[in-house]
Every structure is written in structure tokens, then in C-alpha cells.
Amino acid sequence: MVDKDGLALEVSGLTTGYQGKVVLRDVTWEVPRGTLAAIIGPNGGGKSTFLKTVVGLLKPMGFDKLELLGLPPRRGRRKAAYLPQQEEVDWTFPITVLDVVLQGRLVSQGIWGRYSREDYRRSLDALDALSMSKYGHTQIGSLSGGQRQRVFLARALAQEADLILLDEPSTGLDAQAQHELAEIFQNLGDAGKTIVAATHDINCLTECFDHILALDGQVLAQGTPEQVLTEANMIQLFARHFPKIGASGEVTVHDS
Amino acid sequence: MTLEMFLEPFQYSFMVRAFVGTGLVAVITAAVGTFVVLRGLAFLGDAIAHTSFTGIALALLLGISVYFGALFFAILTALGVVFLTRVSPVKDDTALAILFTGVFALGIVILSVSPGFAGDLSSLLLGSVMGIQTDEIWIMATVALALALILLLCFERFVFVSFDPIGAEAAGFPVAFFQGLLLVIIAVAIVIAIQAVGVVLVVSLLITPAATASLITKRIKSLLGLSSVLGLFASFIGLYLSYFWGAPPGATIVLVATAIFGVVLGVQKLIGIFRLS
Numbered sequence: 001m002v003d004k005d006g007l008a009l010e011v012s013g014l015t016t017g018y019q020g021k022v023v024l025r026d027v028t029w030e031v032p033r034g035t036l037a038a039i040i041g042p043n044g045g046g047k048s049t050f051l052k053t054v055v056g057l058l059k060p061m062g063f064d065k066l067e068l069l070g071l072p073p074r075r076g077r078r079k080a081a082y083l084p085q086q087e088e089v090d091w092t093f094p095i096t097v098l099d100v101v102l103q104g105r106l107v108s109q110g111i112w113g114r115y116s117r118e119d120y121r122r123s124l125d126a127l128d129a130l131s132m133s134k135y136g137h138t139q140i141g142s143l144s145g146g147q148r149q150r151v152f153l154a155r156a157l158a159q160e161a162d163l164i165l166l167d168e169p170s171t172g173l174d175a176q177a178q179h180e181l182a183e184i185f186q187n188l189g190d191a192g193k194t195i196v197a198a199t200h201d202i203n204c205l206t207e208c209f210d211h212i213l214a215l216d217g218q219v220l221a222q223g224t225p226e227q228v229l230t231e232a233n234m235i236q237l238f239a240r241h242f243p244k245i246g247a248s249g250e251v252t253v254h255d256s
Numbered sequence: 257m258t259l260e261m262f263l264e265p266f267q268y269s270f271m272v273r274a275f276v277g278t279g280l281v282a283v284i285t286a287a288v289g290t291f292v293v294l295r296g297l298a299f300l301g302d303a304i305a306h307t308s309f310t311g312i313a314l315a316l317l318l319g320i321s322v323y324f325g326a327l328f329f330a331i332l333t334a335l336g337v338v339f340l341t342r343v344s345p346v347k348d349d350t351a352l353a354i355l356f357t358g359v360f361a362l363g364i365v366i367l368s369v370s371p372g373f374a375g376d377l378s379s380l381l382l383g384s385v386m387g388i389q390t391d392e393i394w395i396m397a398t399v400a401l402a403l404a405l406i407l408l409l410c411f412e413r414f415v416f417v418s419f420d421p422i423g424a425e426a427a428g429f430p431v432a433f434f435q436g437l438l439l440v441i442i443a444v445a446i447v448i449a450i451q452a453v454g455v456v457l458v459v460s461l462l463i464t465p466a467a468t469a470s471l472i473t474k475r476i477k478s479l480l481g482l483s484s485v486l487g488l489f490a491s492f493i494g495l496y497l498s499y500f501w502g503a504p505p506g507a508t509i510v511l512v513a514t515a516i517f518g519v520v521l522g523v524q525k526l527i528g529i530f531r532l533s
Contacts, residue, residue, distance in 0.1 A: 055426035082426030093419045094474040103416045107427045112409050139474055159427060
């Protein structure tokens with residue numbers, strides 16, 4: 001059992017979903033601080049639903065315990081950053097990279113006021129840490145997918161977030177950008193940050209992550225990559241999504 | 257245009273008041289309109305303007321200030337949208353359509369049972385900028401200044417909740433408060449602009465300068481500044497045209513704003529064609 005004081009995320013008996021429809025049932029999961037954790041599962045398995053519930057974007061239908069960084073969600077969220085899926089952001093919005101990163105500083109401010117020198121310093125440091133300094137005055141929409149991820153991670157650093165949750169961070173990235181993202185995760189983990197990423201990309205899981213939660217409407221498995229990424233678990237998670245050829249040659253992608 | 261022609265309208269105090277009043281509301285409405293355009297809320301602006309009509313009808317019936325009536329219904333619409341989208345599983349535009357048509361229908365019912373206000377209502381539907389009084393200028397100036405101050409103080413926060421409301425909400429940022437405040441500002445700007453261009457055309461003052469500015473610049477602070485300048489320019493030229501042509505000022509102001517948009521868009525397309533060839 002992990003030290004409770006050292007938990008970045010603690011969820012017990014969580015049931016959640018949309019508009020009265022249960023998507024995830026009875027999830028119990030603990031993520032120690034500094035962990036690089038991945039949530040895997042098929043489409044519709046509840047990965048995004050879980051993340052959105054944890055950060056308060058969805059109201060849970062029931063839970064025994066839900067804490068972020070040892071705090072109730074409302075307080076813990078101020079030290080947590082959530083990076084939505086790329087298609088959920090309007091990349092045509094006329095905003096520069098530095099302005100996006102500075103937004104991380106607004107979380108700890110009151111409802112009025114302007115950015116201080118300290119806010120600028122921390123934001124520039126965050127950009128530097130993600131090797132994005134030279135793009136400060138560039139429009140966010142003109143960057144590549146990997147660079148946009150870096151900008152949002154820089155915003156999380158400027159926010160001084162200790163828990164960073166990402167929804168499908170590798171979608172749309174080429175192999176090089178995925179590898180660079182894995183390195184960034186490793187560096188953030190070394191700096192004591194906790195990463196929780198929902199991903200359908202199981203290729204880099206053993207390289208990037210040291211803890212995995214497998215979801216398909218409920219928890220199928222959790223533990224180290226070696227414990228979770230077994231053949232039996234993979235078949236149970238994804239087999240019904242593989243195409244099948246029937247007796248008369250017809251191809252079906254999903255079974256019922 | 258000679259200098260004499262340029263100065264001619266200023267011989268009349270009602271024209272001076274019209275220039276000042278329209279200029280004030282054009283600047284602030286166009287500035288607020290930047291966020292309306294960026295967030296794709298043009299339909300909301302139109303809805304607020306039309307529900308203000310119900311507030312005006314009710315105010316005339318009760319014998320109270322039409323501004324209070326319009327403001328009450330405008331803010332009710334703006335906050336009603338935030339409330340409906342949070343408690344009801346329907347999309348923003350659907351929630352807005354329900355609220356907008358419901359409140360507008362109420363205005364029609366009020367009008368149908370009180371047929372004596374046709375004159376007042378037509379001036380509010382089409383604007384009555386030439387009839388602005390000095391005390392109304394002071395009200396417009398005070399409200400415009402207050403809105404500008406809120407916009408300045410909360411600018412970064414409005415940008416945050418407009419650009420990435422999901423990330424902001426997840427970090428515990430008070431997204432609903434700032435989205436609500438932004439909608440209230442939009443509602444108030446619409447109400448003070450109604451006298452200049454009327455309920456029917458006010459949405460143009462909100463949308464067109466900001467949309468034109470968005471064709472020219474991709475930096476949000478420049479966008480806001482340029483939108484205000486374009487709004488002011490359209491209001492001045494529109495008033496001149498109204499004075500010399502004898503046309504309704506609301507219509508000429510909107511025509512100028514639309515013409516500027518058309519010219520900028522046309523020039524951009526031409527530049528694009530020349531670059532390709």
C-alpha cells in the first residue's frame with residue numbers, strides 16, 4: 001500500500017457517466033506523486049470520462065473518495081492542469097504562445113488584476129523548460145501538434161501544477177514528436193510532477209509510463225506495464241474491436 | 257467634401273450630441289463585439305437585442321425607463337443562457353433559441369394588448385440618434401466608461417475563458433463567473449447602443465467592426481483596438497451620410513460598417529489572387 005500523503009490522485013468507488021448513462025462503474029485507483037501513469041482502453045471505455053470527472057468537468061454519479069494531491073477536488077484542482085484533446089481547442093483563436101502560458105498564472109490570482117513581473121518570469125521559465133522560448137510571440141495556431149502540446153505543458157508549469165492530466169496527448173503526432181513527448185514526460189516525472197495520460201497508443205507505454213490503468217466500463221487491470229500489458233488483458237480490452245471475417249466472407253469490426 | 261461641408265452638421269447641437277453619443281456606443285460596442293466574434297456568439301447578440309424589445313415594450317406599458325426594461329431583459333437573456341447550458345443537456349444555440357423566442361413572444365403579446373405605443377416603439381426599433389439628450393449622453397458615457405474599465409481589468413480572464421474554457425474550468429478557474437460577466441457586458445453594450453441604431457440593427461454595430469478587424473489582424477489586443485476604431489469611423493461617416501442624404505442614421509451607420517467589411521474582404525481576396533498568380 002502506498003503512503004497516503006504521497007498520493008497525487010486517490011479515487012475510490014467512483015461511478016460516472018453522461019446524462020444519466022453510466023460509462024464507468026466502481027473505479028478505485030491510487031496514483032503516487034511523481035508517477036507517470038497511463039489510462040488505456042477501447043474507444044468508449046471511459047478514459048476521457050474518467051479524466052473529466054476527476055478534474056470536475058463531469059459530476060460523478062457516486063464515489064467513496066475523490067482527492068487530488070491529498071485535497072478535496074475543488075482545492076486540489078488549483079494545482080492540477082488538464083490538457084484536453086487537440087480537437088477541443090480552437091487553434092484559430094488569435095493568441096500568442098506567451099499569452100497562453102501566462103494563463104497558467106491566472107489560476108492562482110484573484111478575479112481582478114494584471115500580470116506581474118513574477119508572472120512573466122515564471123511563464124518565460126516554463127517556455128524555456130519546454131524548449132519553446134523562441135516561439136513566445138508566435139500565434140498558437142501556426143505551431144505543429146507537438147509544439148502545441150509543449151505550450152500547454154508550459155502553461156501547466158507556469159500554473160505550478162503538480163498533477164498534469166492529458167487526454168490523448170499523442171493523437172496526431174508523428175513518431176519523432178511522440179518520442180520527444182515521452183522524454184518531456186520523463187523530465188517532468190523527474191521534477192516530481194505526476195502525469196496521468198489517457199491514451200489509445202499502447203506502443204510507447206512500456207517506454208513512457210510506470211503505472212497503467214486499463215478501463216473498459218470498469219477497471220480491468222492496474223499496475224506496472226508488465227502486470228497490465230499481458231496478452232490476456234489486451235485480448236479482453238481490444239479483441240472485440242478487431243475486424244473479424246465471417247463464414248461467408250463478411251467483415252465485422254465490432255461484435256455485439 | 258469641403259471644410260464647410262465637413263463642419264456643417266456641427267452647427268446644430270442635436271448633431272453634436274448625435275456624434276458624441278453614437279461615437280461612444282460604437283467604440284464600446286465594437287470592443288465588446290471582439291469577444292462576440294471570437295466566441296461565435298453573433299446569434300446571442302441578436303437574441304439579446306430582440307429580447308430587449310420585450311423589455312422596452314413592458315417598460316412603456318408600466319411607464320418606467322425603457323433602458324431599465326431593456327437592460328433587465330437583456331441581462332436575463334444573457335444569464336439565462338449560462339444557466340440553461342449548465343443545467344440542461346442542450347447545446348448553447350438551442351438553449352438560446354428557446355429563451356429568445358419565448359421572451360420575444362412575450363413582447364409581441366404585450367404589444368398586442370397595448371396598441372398605443374407604436375411611435376415610441378418604432379424609434380427604438382430603428383434608432384433615434386438625432387433625439388439624444390444631454391443627460392442621455394452622460395448616461396452613455398458613464399456606462400461606456402464602466403464597461404471599458406471592466407474589459408481592461410478582466411481582459412486576460414475573458415481571453416482565458418474564451419480560448420480554453422475546458423482547461424480553465426479543470427484548473428478551478430471561475431469560468432462561469434467570467435463567462436456570465438462577459439455576457440452581461442455584451443447585454444449592457446447592446447442596450448446603450450439601441451438608441452443609436454435601434455433594436456433591429458444593433459447587432460451589426462456589435463459584430464461587423466470586430467469581424468472586419470479579424471480580417472486584418474491576428475493579435476487579440478490589436479483586434480480589440482482596431483474594432484473600436486472601425487466602429488467609431490463607421491458611426492461618424494454613417495452620421496454624415498444620414499445628415500446629407502436624409503436617411504435614418506442607424507441604417508447609414510450599418511451600411512458604412514458593412515461596406516468597410518466588404519472592401520477589406522475584397523482587397524484581401526485580390527491580394528490572395530495576385531500572390532497566387
